[in-house]
Amino acid sequence: MGEFIQTTIGGLTLGAQYALMALGFSLAFGILRVINFAHGAFYVVGGYLAYWITNEVGLPYVLGVIVAVLGTAAIGYVFELFVIERRIDDHLATIVMTLGASLIGGAAMLSLFGAQAAQFEGGLTGTFRFGGVFVPHARVMIIAVAGLAIAAVYLLLYKTQVGNALRALTDDREMAVAMGMRPKVLFPMAFAIATGLAGLTGALVTPQFSLAPFVGEHVLMISFLAVILGGLGSLPGAVIASVLVGLVEAFVGTYVGGSWAPLILFTGILVLLVARPSGLLGHRTIIDA
Amino acid sequence: MPKNLAPSTTSTTSSAVRRRSRHVLLLPGITLLLVALGFFVPKLTADPFLISFVPTVLITMLASMHVWLLLRVNLLSFASPPFMAVGGYVLALVATNVTSNAIVLIVACVVVPAMLAIPLGLVLLRLRGTYFALVTFVLAQVVVLIVVIAEGPLGGSSGLSGIPPATLGATQFAAGGDLVRFSVIVALVGMALAATVSIVWRRHFAAIEENEPLAASLGLQPWRYKTYAFVSAAGVAGLAGLILINQLGNAHPDSFGPLSAVNHVAASVIGGPSFLGPAVGALILAWLVHVFASQAQYSQLLLGAALILVTLFAKRGLTGLVVDAAKFLARAVSRPGPPDTGARAEPRSAEGDTTTQVPNTLTRRESVTTGEVVLSVDALAKRFGGVAAVDGVSLELRKGDILGVIGPNGAGKTTLINMISGAMVPSGGRVTLSGKALTGSSPQTMSRHGIARSYQQTSVFSGATVRENLRRAEAFSKRWVSDEELDELLRETGLDARLDDIAGDLPYGLQKLLGLLLPLATRPAVLLLDEPAAGLEVSERGRIDQLVEWAAERGSAVLLVEHDMDLVRRICPRLLVMDTGKELAHGTPEVVLTNPDVITAYLGVADDEELADIADLVEPSVLAEPEAGTHREEEIHRG
Structure with a gap:
């Protein structure tokens, strides 16, 4: 029973981390219709920014996190404005360009910090203990931040004027532009929020996992899983799917064994795509994407 | 694809419309010639650098050919590593357990991936654009995981080793010039396959790439030609796996990491849509990797930058740039004056043709009330x-x-x-x-x-x-x-x-x-x-x-x-x-256009008195008025 509860809590915290990872990715696709292959790279850059501020400059961890968010958001803003925006209507072109950005991001971190994994502790080290169940403070903090970030993105998109404008641009860019919305301001901003979330995730999560130039691949894969499973562009879908992925990984890991967990997940996704191509919660036809 | 490079100069008659252009065969022909040269000149097959470099380039080229073929039908595929893995493990199993005969191996490494691609294609090709790309990425991950789990037959994460090299008669294609020759032969088979597919169905592919709805409305079955592309692309990737595993002598899941697909996509995009694109892209990629062998980050940095720059500024890749430059030079040489003005006979199109009156010669047809x-x-x-x-x-x-x-x-x-x-x-x-x-x-x-x-x-x-x-x-x-x-x-x-x-x-x-x-x-x-x-x-x-x-x-x-x-x-x-x-x-028309309901629908008048007035006044051309906006809008689109 103790093992079951520990596994459930482990799965939920893992799921919350995955939700945070997938959030920015899902946002970029939901608003810009861009599959951001550089999402993992932004995560890594965020992680290294926080590491650099905390460990090498010697400022508090909180400042590191803030710099990570602002830095990745700024890079994302510039990248959208000067690169993606020029080919925004060509889905294949945006994939290729974000792939390019991902290569550049990984390579830059490699040349600045080396191939060795960085010793990054983060700011929180304690552990909560309820009966036989252990939960590190950092994970509780990640769950809280994930909840806040999801709520903030949801409110931004559905309860604010900017959110309405963004969704209008997604639905019918030409018409929205004719109505006076400015994609050259709003789209870079949306992409900056998405990459800023990736940076935030990197700053918070890399102390839990590991920080090396290419750990972003795993994050990218998790994001793929979550958004395919949840339905491309569906924020609630991505969140629910992330938690699901976390739970499956924890349970299969505990009761079946290592490499079966990802295999079951990935195969499950292929099967799901056959049965229900729009994902668990997606209702739009993505077949004509 | 090498279409449109040299439009034939005859005009007007439909027999000319039918005439086939021979230039389509030119580019693959040149490629084959070049490769054959490298094959027969002994100096090139004894150089120790080339012995490792040539197979590497060929592997990347075939894998990029996989991506290239699917790009021709507007699909971005990251499925080169999984199909390479199928080819590679087929080689490992067949060579170890059945026979190391090179011909058998080549056939098996094309056929097995291609057969697997048929059911997969049935499922995956229902998806388009971004979704297809994502799913092929997931597929790449699945195949690696399957290999890792299948410890018995496929050796799991420790891989299979001691795979006998391909043989033909007494020749072992294990090392040196023989390995290079074998790799070249396999690459030629792959290129021939890709060339055949992309030439035979060049119109179908080009039409799907440019305007799939129009092609379908004219009777083309997109899924059929996408399946052809997918299946042949799987076979080509299988051959890449064959060269790779034959060169390494052992098969390991790490050789087929999903992210290696990024390199293949990069080579294909940088090379461009010409048939030579994958070869050019693979050469550049392999050269980058070679030059920066000790500092991988720089080759990666350059590659990433090249991907972005090519996508932004040279949509048709490096081969496209070369073709454009050649055209420009040819024009500059053949015509020293300002190019291209008045070269074409001014068409008898309607633009300058204000004399054409709306014809009154036609009388309206009678409504057809009988017949089928x-x-x-x-x-x-x-x-x-x-x-x-x-x-x-x-x-x-x-x-x-x-x-x-x-x-x-x-x-x-x-x-x-x-x-x-x-x-x-x-x-x-x-x-x-x-x-x-x-x-x-x-x-x-x-x-x-x-x-x-x-x-x-x-x-x-x-x-x-x-x-x-x-x-x-x-x-x-x-x-x-x-x-x-x-x-x-x-x-x-x-x-x-x-x-x-x-x-x-x-x-x-x-x-x-x-x-x-x-x-x-x-x-x-x-x-x-x-x-x-x-x-x-x-x-x-x-x-x-x-x-x-x-x-x-x-x-x-x-x-x-x-x-x-x-x-x-x-x-x-x-x-x-x-x-x-x-x-x-x-x-x-006479009855319908004076129908009060119709007039109301067009003009939004509800009042009966007004209606009576308007019914007298209304000219059918007035009815077109509410749509004037549509036309104006279209005129803007034209500009």
Whole structure:
């Protein structure tokens, strides 16, 4: 029973981390219709920014996190404005360009910090203990931040004027532009929020996992899983799917064994795509994407 | 693809339209020659650097060829590593357990991945664009995981080692020149496969890449040609796996990491859509990796930058740049003066041709009331969420009949055409063609049964010449007009003088007429025209009369959606008025256009007294007024 509860809590915290990872990715696709292959790279850059501020400059961890968010958001803003925006209507072109950005991001971190994994502790080290169940403070903090970030993105998109404008641009860019919305301001901003979330995730999560130039691949894969499973562009879908992925990984890991967990997940996704191509919660036809 | 590189210079006659261009074979020919050279010159096969470098380049080239082939049908695939893995492990298992005969191995490494691609293609090719790309990425991950889990047969994460090299007779292709030669032979097989597929179906691929809806509406079955591309691309990737594992001597899941696909995509994009693209891209990639062998980050940095720059500034890759430069040089050499002015005979198109009057010579056809009912539409409906765009519309069309469908914007006219032509699946009702139930069939099925359509916006293969547009339509369609008829159509539209012009460069009016000519030339039983006159000059509109008349004379049943009331009155003996998805009136133009309901729908007048006044005043051309906005909008799009 103790093992079951520990596994459930482990799965939920893992799921919350995955939700945070997938959030920015899902946002970029939901608003810009861009599959951001550089999402993992932004995560890594965020992680290294926080590491650099905390460990090498010697400022508090909180400042590191803030710099990570602002830095990745700024890079994302510039990248959208000067690169993606020029080919925004060509889905294949945006994939290729974000792939390019991902290569550049990984390579830059490699040349600045080396191939060795960085010793990054983060700011929180304690552990909560309820009966036989252990939960590190950092994970509780990640769950809280994930909840806040999801709520903030949801409110931004559905309860604010900017959110309405963004969704209008997604639905019918030409018409929205004719109505006076400015994609050259709003789209870079949306992409900056998405990459800023990736940076935030990197700053918070890399102390839990590991920080090396290419750990972003795993994050990218998790994001793929979550958004395919949840339905491309569906924020609630991505969140629910992330938690699901976390739970499956924890349970299969505990009761079946290592490499079966990802295999079951990935195969499950292929099967799901056959049965229900729009994902668990997606209702739009993505077949004509 | 090497289309359009050298458009033939003859013009006008349809026999010339049919003539095949020989240049298509040129580029693969040169490639084969170059590779064969490298194969036979002994100095090249003894160099220790080349012995490891050549197979590496060839592996990347074949893997990029996989990506390249699928890009030709507008799909981005990250599935090169999984199919390479299938090829590689097939080699490992066959060579270890059955035979190391090179021919058997090559055949097996093509056939097994290709066979696996058939069921996978059935599932994955239903997805398009971004989704297909994502799913192939997931597929790559799945295959690696399967290999890791299959510890028994595939060695799991420790891999399979001690794989015997391929042999032929007494020769072992294990190392040195023999390894290079074997790799080259395998690469040649892969290139020949890719070349065959991309040449035989070049029109189909190019049409899918440029304008899939149009191609489907002309009768092409996109899924079929995507499957051909996917299956052959799987075989080509399998061969890449064969070279790799034969070179390494052991098979390991790490050799097929999903992210290696990024390199293959990069090589393919940087190389460009020419057949030489993957080879050029692979060479550059391998060279980068070699130069920065000790500092991988720099090659990666350059590669990432190249990907972005090529996508932004050189859409057709490096080979495209070379071709453009060669063309530029050729032009500069052959014509020292300012290039290209007055080179082409000024066409007899409508633009400068103000003398063409709207023809009064045609008398309106009588409504056809006898004879075979070709198209029967019964209570057709389409709902988008809670909105009924089309709500129970019924109509019948006989051979040679012309039915005009009019109504205010948003009345559901285009939706009606979309459902009859198969572009949309109806929510209710039936579409029957000569007694055959076709409700909800795909556009290509509709087309194959003889339902053709034109589009409201211009829809042509805009990157190809007018001549190539016609060739493609002919290749896709089951039915086609005679040469004489095609000549007549080309003359009537003024396109005969523009056969060698790129369709996308034509003025709007001519593009629109070409978009009309393509379905017309498929000799349709039913021709659906969606606002053919929208955006045309008044002088060009007369040609619509001729074309519709031409089709009706040859027995096509024509359904014409149009806002130009003069045009509608000139050619339609019968009108169907739609409003908010429903039929509002149906009858001769004289009766229908004076119907108070119709006038209300157009002008939004509800008051009875006003109605009485307007009914006296109303000129049919006034009815066109609310649509003026549409035309203006289209004029903006033109610019």
